[in-house]
Amino acid sequence: MSAATTSPIVDVREIAPRDRHPLIFSTFKGLGASEAMELVNDHDPKPLHYQFQAELPGKFSWEYLESGPDVWRVRIQRLATGHGNGQCCGSCGGV
Template sequence: MAHDCSRSLGVGAVYPFDARGVAKRFRHAAIFGALDALEPGETMRFCNDHDPLPLLSQIDNIFGERIRMAYVQREPGAIVIDFQVVS
């Protein structure tokens, strides 16, 4: 049986999202779409070259308590944030 990449891996799954590879004009829309596609218990591991404070504020305004944010790495040039959907 072939692997179906469109299927969720389920609760506890961590999906990587490297924002550095997305054109700047599409970046926020792509991030919001990816977050909206997550199921409760799933996590998007976001990687970026700078701390996206305005984006974090937008995510909080759009998703509220549905998304839990936690820094995994917070160093200049290397930012990793886990966004987990809570039920």
């Protein structure tokens, strides 16, 4: 995504609950370093935040843009991270 490209918006309000987290993680994994997505939800996505912390510690930032009561919007940014020597070994898939 270039600087002129807008962040993807993932509105999961009409998505079946079982399909929401896979869609969100798939979108996140498609982001480049320092790119962000916006999540739109009908409830506080705190459980999703916990899942991000468990699966991707230190690899994202989480910022509430709107906090209910009917709509929650969260900006989730993929942080630019490097390996110890600045080279990627490829084992993490760049996530």
